[in-house]
Amino acid sequence: MPTFDVSPFVAMKPPATHLVVPITRARVHLSNTMLPVVVIGAVLFDVGCAGVFGFDGTSDSVGWHANGTLRHPAALPQAGDGYVIPAPWRARQSNFGSDELVGLIVRASRAVAEAYPGSQAAVGDLSRHNGGGSVEHKSHQSGRDVDIFYYVADPAGRPEGQGNSMIHFDRNGRAARWSPPQGAAAPARPVPDARFDVRRNWRFICALLRDSDVEVQWIFVQRDLAARLIQQGVADGDDPDLLARALQIIRQPSDAEPHDDHMHVRIYCDPRDRARGCHDHGPVRWWKKRWKYMEAPFGHPSGVDASSALLQVLRTREQMLVGRPRATS
């Protein structure tokens, strides 16, 4: 399978005001006879290009993760720089997402491959071409959800490839059994003596959380595996702010599978998609990102200093995740 240059996905959406500014300038210089035309144009453009034409050249995530659609989707190529979509998932044709999600997957996979040369993230389902429901998922409907196979290591901790099937890991991070896609048979061979590759999985998550363009809402991970990830971050001396955010975002969902065979990543609506019907379901948090579309003090009691709030979050969540009794190791 050829490798594609996916660098266009890295681009941000154009500034929101890029169509308004020329019109405003034009009004200064045009004659009175042209003024009505220009004013009409200015009014039209002031309501937003998408409001008039329905399309601003970028994707639209509409609705929410479990009841939504996707317009003008970005397609994640089947293989790229640091990732691959394994064959059984290619056949499902669920490799479509918002521009933001596709760009995020590409950048995070590349970051892991730079840290661990030869690494390839194995990417499962995003959404169908136009989003909406599917037999495989309750969510994944609006182009803002993706399943990522866990990176796998051998018993000595050396990175290994993920192959074509997800693997269920036990509480100690050991491969327990195959997790083939719905409707498909498990591989005939025994499950390998593999481990949850905590280093690469943590690096991938760090890349997601450090991404300057996209805000992650949830990363669903089975809680014992999640504790390993946080412990890796602590051992690596990672930024307490990043750890605090990870502790908020990495969760074992209470109403779904425990996610011991893959991580499920959900991102927030792009700010301008929100204005066109994208809906964030669940907590809306405020982080120090350059977007800053969520105003302070989301996630923090008013009047509370952000850094002390983060420390508080870290302390309480650390007790829940890192400090909880460990299974036998």
Ligand SMILES: [Zn+2]
């Ligand atoms: Zn999922």
